[in-house]
Amino acid sequence: MSSAHGPRRPSSAALHWIGVHALGVAAALFFVLPFVFLLLTSLMGDRQALTRDLWPDTWEWDNYTKVWHTPGFLTWWRNTLLYAGLGTLLTVVSSVPVAYALAKFRFRGRRLSLLLVIAMMMLPPQVVVIPMYLFWARQLDLSGTLWPLIVPMAFGDAFSIFLLRQFLLTIPDEYLDAARVDGCGEVRTLLRVVLPMARPGIAAVALFQFFCAWNDYFGPQIYASDNPAAWTLSYGLESFKGAHHTNWNLTMAATVLVMAPVIVLFFFAQKAFVEGVTLTGVKG
Amino acid sequence: MTGSRTLRTKRRRGALRTAAFMSPWLIGFSVFFVYPLLSTLYFSFTRYDGFRQPVPSGLDNWSYVFTDYPLFWPAMRNTLWLVLVMVTCRVVFGLGVGLLITKIKTGAGIFRTLFYLPYLAPPVAATLAFVFLLNPGTGPVNTLLDAVGLPAPGWFTDADWSKPALTALALWGVGDLMVIFMAALLDVPKEQYEAAELDGAGPWARFRHITLPNIAPIVMFAVVTGVIQAMQYYAQPLVAGKVAAGVIGGSGQQFEPGYPDKSTLTLPQLVHNLGFQRFDYGAACVVALVLFALSMAFTALLMRRRGGLIGADG
Numbered sequence: 001m002s003s004a005h006g007p008r009r010p011s012s013a014a015l016h017w018i019g020v021h022a023l024g025v026a027a028a029l030f031f032v033l034p035f036v037f038l039l040l041t042s043l044m045g046d047r048q049a050l051t052r053d054l055w056p057d058t059w060e061w062d063n064y065t066k067v068w069h070t071p072g073f074l075t076w077w078r079n080t081l082l083y084a085g086l087g088t089l090l091t092v093v094s095s096v097p098v099a100y101a102l103a104k105f106r107f108r109g110r111r112l113s114l115l116l117v118i119a120m121m122m123l124p125p126q127v128v129v130i131p132m133y134l135f136w137a138r139q140l141d142l143s144g145t146l147w148p149l150i151v152p153m154a155f156g157d158a159f160s161i162f163l164l165r166q167f168l169l170t171i172p173d174e175y176l177d178a179a180r181v182d183g184c185g186e187v188r189t190l191l192r193v194v195l196p197m198a199r200p201g202i203a204a205v206a207l208f209q210f211f212c213a214w215n216d217y218f219g220p221q222i223y224a225s226d227n228p229a230a231w232t233l234s235y236g237l238e239s240f241k242g243a244h245h246t247n248w249n250l251t252m253a254a255t256v257l258v259m260a261p262v263i264v265l266f267f268f269a270q271k272a273f274v275e276g277v278t279l280t281g282v283k284g
Numbered sequence: 285m286t287g288s289r290t291l292r293t294k295r296r297r298g299a300l301r302t303a304a305f306m307s308p309w310l311i312g313f314s315v316f317f318v319y320p321l322l323s324t325l326y327f328s329f330t331r332y333d334g335f336r337q338p339v340p341s342g343l344d345n346w347s348y349v350f351t352d353y354p355l356f357w358p359a360m361r362n363t364l365w366l367v368l369v370m371v372t373c374r375v376v377f378g379l380g381v382g383l384l385i386t387k388i389k390t391g392a393g394i395f396r397t398l399f400y401l402p403y404l405a406p407p408v409a410a411t412l413a414f415v416f417l418l419n420p421g422t423g424p425v426n427t428l429l430d431a432v433g434l435p436a437p438g439w440f441t442d443a444d445w446s447k448p449a450l451t452a453l454a455l456w457g458v459g460d461l462m463v464i465f466m467a468a469l470l471d472v473p474k475e476q477y478e479a480a481e482l483d484g485a486g487p488w489a490r491f492r493h494i495t496l497p498n499i500a501p502i503v504m505f506a507v508v509t510g511v512i513q514a515m516q517y518y519a520q521p522l523v524a525g526k527v528a529a530g531v532i533g534g535s536g537q538q539f540e541p542g543y544p545d546k547s548t549l550t551l552p553q554l555v556h557n558l559g560f561q562r563f564d565y566g567a568a569c570v571v572a573l574v575l576f577a578l579s580m581a582f583t584a585l586l587m588r589r590r591g592g593l594i595g596a597d598g
């Protein structure tokens with residue numbers, strides 16, 4: 001503290017460095033240790049997982065094969081990939097033109113549309129679930145499938161529209177004008193000029209949407225709960241604890257297998273992801 | 285004459301073009317927002333079990349939810365707790381971690397990644413992990429607390445400790461706030477700090493008089509979005525309650541939410557409880573509308589306080 005007045009002496013700079021990095025290591029332990037305990041427990045034998053031991057006596061890599069071959073687990077994987085993959089594709093295709101119009105067209109009602117997009121973005125799914133459930137289950141008889149969750153994504157997702165619009169605002173109008181002067185229609189301008197420039201924004205939206213579907217619990221609970229063949233990983237994982245009540249090791253192995261893809265995907269697309277977070281500051 | 289006609293044609297073509305580009309959302313907005321919202325409003329004034337036709341029943345559902353439904357007020361109290369404690373802790377901790385990461389000189393990239401990773405853990409998986417970590421019998425956390433002689437609480441099995449346990453889970457996933465605070469902190473003009481240092485301001489004075497005023501809009505944003513998320517808090521408290529109570533998950537829909545002792549109940553769980561466990565769609569719609577009103581009120585606050593969300597020309 002006393003050194004704050006004069007020029008800093010090297011020793012105080014060194015102390016500062018040590019203090020900051022010690023705090024950094026302490027915080028890192030808080031963030032990393034849960035993963036470590038999770039992994040260690042997932043590798044314990046059945047008997048040891050019931051004790052207070054922190055370190056495995058024997059390393060039961062077999063736990064992961066056991067989980068993998070649990071009836072249903074592969075089906076949950078397939079369903080999750082379908083929901084997240086197809087859903088993401090539909091969301092991007094349907095949200096890009098809307099975001100483009102909101103960012104670059106001038107029309108009456110633009111501000112109102114934007115406010116409504118934000119309202120929809122902040123709307124918890126539970127608010128409209130009763131009529132939506134009756135619509136999908138009673139009128140279209142699609143309960144027990146994931147279609148009630150996938151089909152709406154073909155009609156634009158509010159969060160994706162908002163995030164893409166924020167991104168498209170950063171593209172200067174001159175590029176669009178140049179394309180129009182060259183005789184491009186709006187569709188071609190969008191496809192040839194805007195899309196290539198908007199690639200980072202689209203990547204961020206796609207990632208958010210993929211994670212959102214991967215993590216969704218409420219949707220599958222409402223529409224798929226009575227048909228295990230339509231469960232997703234997030235929904236099935238909970239039943240895993242039920243079925244393997246005393247086997248923390250297997251439950252933790254399953255938990256690791258549900259977390260892993262998301263984390264691997266993050267390492268491949270770190271930049272796009274962080275950009276998306278800072279662009280809106282809203283989580284998906 | 286011809287000039288104004290081409291202008292009008294042009295304008296009409298512009299409107300058509302706009303409508304075409306906007307069409308996916310226009311359909312989505314009508315079918316998945318306006319229609320169900322109006323239905324929800326209508327159902328809230330009817331007696332409706334989803335099988336027989338809805339029968340108008342005036343304010344019966346509303347008075348039932350507010351006076352007789354035993355889970356409503358506990359859920360509201362829990363939400364208030366989450367808003368006051370969990371949101372505050374998350375914002376303070378997120379700001380702290382964001383500050384820390386801007387000070388770290390060596391290995392900043394690695395620290396940042398480690399701090400951010402837990403935010404990505406799928407909520408159900410993260411919750412399951414925390415129920416294990418914090419289980420009172422054999423959990424590693426209580427094992428460590430015992431080892432250093434600290435009291436080891438019951439966490440998710442104790443009504444007084446279940447919300448603090450959920451708060452720990454929420455702090456673990458603070459990565460989103462860390463990133464936006466980090467970006468905001470790096471935007472604070474360096475000259476202001478240098479000037480203050482010349483004036484002899486200590487670290488706290490600099491934080492108080494330079495950092496905080498500069499990042500105030502982001503803090504506000506974090507608080508309001510945090511409040512909205514707290515009101516919509518669903519998967520974590522529900523799964524924590526079910527797993528800690530030993531409910532067999534999956535197709536069995538019959539369980540009493542909020543274990544232990546209603547301490548993990550939140551409003552969205554009530555919509556599920558009333559609608560999909562008790563088949564009282566009318567009352568479920570009342571809770572849905574309460575949730576809607578609260579969400580929209582805070583969204584409006586967010587947009588008034590921070591027009592920046594839409595951008596200057598929005």
